[in-house]
Amino acid sequence: MQTEHPQLDVIVEEALALLKPDFELLRRGRARQTAVWEGAEPDYLPLSVVNTPVEERDDYPAYDTKEQFYDKRKMLVEKTWELIGVARGRSDGQLAASVDLGAGFIPGALGLEQMLFEDKPPWLKESLSKERISGIEPNELGDFAAKGLAPRALDYTEYFREKLDGKAHASLCGDMLWGPFTLAHLIRGDAIFIDVHDDPPFVHHLMEIATELYIRAVKLIKEAAGEPLTTGYRGETYLAGGGVVVNEDTMTLVSPRHAEEFVFPYLKRALAPFDGGIVHFCGDGRHVLDALLGMPEVKGVNFGDPQHYSYEEVMGKLLSRGKFYQGGWPREDEETTADYFGRLLAPLGGGKRGLIAAYWIDPEQETAREVMDVWRSVQER
Numbered sequence: 136m137q138t139e140h141p142q143l144d145v146i147v148e149e150a151l152a153l154l155k156p157d158f159e160l161l162r163r164g165r166a167r168q169t170a171v172w173e174g175a176e177p178d179y180l181p182l183s184v185v186n187t188p189v190e191e192r193d194d195y196p197a198y199d200t201k202e203q204f205y206d207k208r209k210m211l212v213e214k215t216w217e218l219i220g221v222a223r224g225r226s227d228g229q230l231a232a233s234v235d236l237g238a239g240f241i242p243g244a245l246g247l248e249q250m251l252f253e254d255k256p257p258w259l260k261e262s263l264s265k266e267r268i269s270g271i272e273p274n275e276l277g278d279f280a281a282k283g284l285a286p287r288a289l290d291y292t293e294y295f296r297e298k299l300d301g302k303a304h305a306s307l308c309g310d311m312l313w314g315p316f317t318l319a320h321l322i323r324g325d326a327i328f329i330d331v332h333d334d335p336p337f338v339h340h341l342m343e344i345a346t347e348l349y350i351r352a353v354k355l356i357k358e359a360a361g362e363p364l365t366t367g368y369r370g371e372t373y374l375a376g377g378g379v380v381v382n383e384d385t386m387t388l389v390s391p392r393h394a395e396e397f398v399f400p401y402l403k404r405a406l407a408p409f410d411g412g413i414v415h416f417c418g419d420g421r422h423v424l425d426a427l428l429g430m431p432e433v434k435g436v437n438f439g440d441p442q443h444y445s446y447e448e449v450m451g452k453l454l455s456r457g458k459f460y461q462g463g464w465p466r467e468d469e470e471t472t473a474d475y476f477g478r479l480l481a482p483l484g485g486g487k488r489g490l491i492a493a494y495w496i497d498p499e500q501e502t503a504r505e506v507m508d509v510w511r512s513v514q515e516r
Contacts, residue, residue, distance in 0.1 A: 143206075143208050143209070143212075144208065146195055146196070146208075146212055147208050147211060147212055147215075147298060149195075150195070150212050150215040150216065150219075151215055151298060151299070151302070153189075153191055153215075153219050154215055154218050154219050154222060154230075154302050154303065155222060156222050156230055156302050156303065157222070157225065160225060161229060161230065163227070164181060164183075164226065164227030164228060164229060164373075165229060165373045165375075167179060167180065167181035167227050168181045168227065168229075168372065168373040168375060168491055169373065169375040169376075170487075171459050171488065171489065171490065171491050172374075172375040172376035172377070172434060172435075172459070173375070173376060174457050174488060175488075176486060176487040176488060177487060179487070179510070179511050179514055180480075180483075180487045180490050180491075180492065180514060181227035181491050181492065182226055182227055182492045182493070182494055182506075182507065182510045183221070183226050183227055183228030183229075183371035183372070183491075183492070183493045183494070184221070184224040184226040184228065184493075184494050184495075184496055184503040184506055184507065185217075185220070185221060185224075185228060185370075185371055185493055185494070185495060186220060186495050186496060186498075187220040187221070187223050187224035187496065187498075187502075187503045188220065188498045189216050189219045189220050189223070191219075192216050195212070197213075198210075198212065198213055199253040199254065200251070200252060200253060200254065200255060200256060200257070201251045201252060201253045202253075203235070204236060204237070204251055204257065207234075207290065207291040207294045207295075208294075210234065210235070210291065211232065211294065211295055211298060214232035214233065214295075215232065217232075218230050218232055218302075218303050221371055223503070224496075224503030224504070224507075225503065225504055225507065226371075226494075226503060226506075226507055227371075228370075228371030228372075228493075229304070229368055229370075229371050229372065229373050230302065230303035230304065230371075231303055231304040231305070231306035231368035231369065231370055231371070232295055232299065232303055232304070232305060232306065233305075233306045233307060233308035233369075233370065234288055234291040234292050234295060234305065234308060234311075234356075235256070235308040235310055235311065236257070236284050236287060236288055236291070236308075236311055237249055237251075237256050237257025237258065237284075237310060237311065238256065238257060238258055238259055238310055238311075238313065238321060239257060239258075239259050239283070239284060240283070240284045240285075240288060240311035240312070240352065241311070241312070241313065241318055241321075241348050241349065241352045242259060242283075242318070242321050242322050243282065243283020243284045243285070244276065244277075244279050244282040244283045244285065244348055244351075244352075245263060245271070245283075245322060245344075245348075246283070247259055247261055247262070247263065247283075247321075247322065248260060248261065256310050259321055262321070262322060262323055262324030262326075263322055263323060263324075265323075265326070265330070265334075265337060268322065268323065268337075268340070268341055268344070269337065269340065271344055273340075273343040273344045273346075273347045274347075276344070276347060276348065276351070279348070279351040279352060279355055280355055285352075285355065288311070288355075288356060288359070289355070289359050292305050292356065292359040292360055293359065296360070296361065304360065304361075304362075304367075304368045305359075305360040305361070306360065306362075306367065306368040306369055306370065307353070307356055307357070307360070307362075307367065307368075307369055307379065307380070309369070309380055309382045309415060310382070311352075311356075312349070312352060312353060312356075312379070312380075312381065312382065313349075313381075313382045313383075313384075314349065314381040314382055314383035314386070314402055314405060314414070315342055315345040315346040315349050315383075315398075315401040315402060315404075315405050316342070316345070316383060316385050316386055316389075316397060316398045316401065316402070317382060317383050317384050317385040317386070318345040318348065318349060319338070319341045319342055319344075319345040319385075320385040322341065322344070322345065323341060327341070327385075328388070328389070331389065331393050331396075331397060335396070335397075338397055339397070342397060342401045343401075345401070346401045346404050346405050349381075349405045350404075350405060350408055353378075353379055353408075353409065354408070357378065362378070363378065364378050364408060364409050364410070365377065365378045365409055365410035366378055367379075369413075371493065372413075372461055372491060374412060374413070376410065376411070376434055377406070377409060377410050377411035377412035377413065377432070377434040377435075378409035378410060378412060379406065379409045379412035379413075380412055380413045380414075380415055380437070381402070381405065381406065381412055381413070381414055381415065382415050382416065383398065383402060383414055383415070383416045384416050384417045384418060384439070386398050386402075386416055386420060386423055386427075387416055387417070387418035387419060387420040387423065388418070390422075391422055391423055391426065394423045394426065395426065398423075399426060399427070399430065402414070402430070402432070403430055403432050406430075406432035406433070407432060410432075411431065411432035411433060411434045412432070412433075412434060413433075413434060413435045413436065413437055413461055414427060414433050414435075414436050414437070415436070415437040415438075415439065416436075416438070416439060417438075417439030417440050418439070418440055418443070419440065419443040420438075420443075421443065421444065424436075424449075424452070425452070428452055428453070428456050428458060429456075433458065434458060434459070435453075435458055435459040435460060435461050435491070436453070436458070436460060436461070437460070437461045437462040438460075438462065441462070441463070441464050441465060442465050446464055446478070446479070446482070447481075447482050450482035450483070450489060450490070451482060453489050454482070454483070454488060454489045458489070459488070459489045459490060459491060460489065460490055460491070461491040461493075462491075462492075462493050463492070463493040463494060463495065464479060464492075472501065472506060472509050473509050473512075473513055476509060476510055476513040477513055479492060480513060480514065487514065492510075494506060494510075
């Protein structure tokens with residue numbers, strides 16, 4: 136139960152009062168992002184500037200990740216500062232605050248608990264045995280909405296929607312919504328890497344469970360957030376033609392053969408009810424990228440570690456398949472903002488397709504509005 140703290144309620148209202156969306160600007164940014172999803176050319180390719188400083192932030196207390204987990208007001212305050220920065224940056228980024236309860240959100244439906252930290256996201260503290268998993272039937276998982284962290288997620292989402300009151304959206308959090316194979320990894324632990332060799336039927340059984348849990352969880356939170364199944368928001372990104380951003384980090388740790396057997400069929404099933412979406416993964420996934428991009432359900436990709444990839448090569452693959460990259464890319468040493476943007480746009484051959492870009496400004500060197508001017512001037516050239 137949350138402790139009563141009237142002053143915290145005042146902080147929530149004062150922070151929200153500083154959030155002043157420009158709805159026409161948001162509409163234009165949404166239209167530009169939609170064009171990329173549809174393979175059309177907008178007036179300018181969309182760019183989200185995500186870290187404009189908020190001067191008033193220092194006048195208020197800061198709440199760590201553990202405090203936010205236990206108090207929806209503290210979570211909303213921290214998310215609101217981020218929203219204010221995006222709004223003041225006047226980029227193409229959208230306004231969506233995510234309820235973030237950590238990696239244990241979906242596994243919690245099976246009774247798994249997570250550890251909480253002050254300085255990093257929650258993480259599971261246990262996994263299930265093979266015997267326990269074998270005794271679970273995918274079609275007998277019960278009411279997801281009543282299990283584990285789901286009641287807290289629903290309560291927090293309802294609170295976010297009430298307080299944001301149309302200024303911003305409540306959105307899905309990627310750290311709550313891991314893809315089926317990564318979710319299976321969380322449930323089973325590292326033993327899954329032995330299981331794929333020693334007991335494939337068991338892994339398929341586990342994947343049936345994970346896929347069913349994923350679909351149920353996404354549908355539940357989308358309904359709570361008031362999102363359609365096939366569109367929505369994830370942070371600054373508008374999901375115009377596929378309703379989810381799915382995290383499949385563990386995919387990068389298996390061979391192409393095992394990915395074909397255990398990852399891709401279930402990922403396709405998980406994405407299908409939402410008309411596809413963006414697939415995010417950290418690590419080096421070059422060995423599975425071509426097969427991933429061959430899936431119609433994968434509309435775009437986001438890399439957590441883009442330094443592993445050739446930007447020109449990746450963009451060539453995406454453009455040839457009518458897909459897009461969403462997110463940021465490493466900047467080279469001594470590279471000016473104009474030169475950096477020119478490098479990002481070069482593989483597009485003068486076109487305006489295949490890229491929903493994100494940019495982190497250096498507040499001591501530039502403002503978000505200056506960055507947006509450079510972004511558009513480079514495209515005009």
